[in-house]
Amino acid sequence: MNEKKVLLSMFLTVVLLYSCNKKESKSKPNSDPVIDLFKKNLIETKIGGSNLYISLPTNYKIEENLGPDFKVYHFKHIDTNSVQNLSGGFYLGYHPSEFAPDNDDCKTEFSESEVFNKQRKWRIYDCNGEFSMQSIIINESNEIWNEKIHAFGNATTKNDLDKLMKIYSTLNKK
The missing domain is CATH 1.20.5 (Single alpha-helices involved in coiled-coils or other helix-helix interfaces)
Incomplete structure (x- = not known):
């Protein structure tokens, strides 16, 4: 017994x-090994005259657009004739506003990923297999002119959307 x-x-x-x-x-x-390898190959890039940095693929560039009390940065492939699988940008200023979906057929979902070492909520639109994402983040850097950050991006596949999330996870202050 x-x-x-x-x-x-x-x-x-x-x-x-x-x-x-x-x-x-x-x-x-x-963890997706392809996405992890993608993140390891990103190159840290300073964002204009701010104290912000983001890591981008080697064949990407940042363009700056200045407004009266805000700045907008876009990152995209250097070769504008190539297929643009992913692109993104961010608004730095006082009054960000979210973009509406392209049309009424777009599905809205939410996801979270890390930005500035905190989990952030992203609104994602799936418009017949074309994806856009965005998040408005309070910038805790004590710089008055860039109080809020509206991060946004576009991707042609879910995999590219995951890559955008990895790019934004590298956003940091120095």
Whole structure:
């Protein structure tokens, strides 16, 4: 009888350990090696005259547009004749506003990713397989002129959308 209790106890322990490990693996976000490699190959780039930096693919550039009390930066592929799988930008200023979807058929979803070492909520529009994303972030840098950041981007596939999230996760202050 004691032998049965020991075996039952061992069996239950193994089942319990297996179920705990299974729960842990479910709670961890899946890592995509292609996206991780993409992030490792990004190059840190200073954003205009600000104290902000973002890491971009080697064949991308940032263009600056100045307004009376704001700045807008766009990043895109250097070769404008090439296929633009992803592009993005951000507004730095006082009064950001979100973009509306391209049409009424677009589906809206939400996702989270890290920006400035905090989880941020992104609004994502899926317009028949063309994706756009955006988030308005309070800039905690104590620079009055860029109090808010409206980050936005466009992608042609879900994979490119994931790459945009990785690019924005590199946004930092120095």
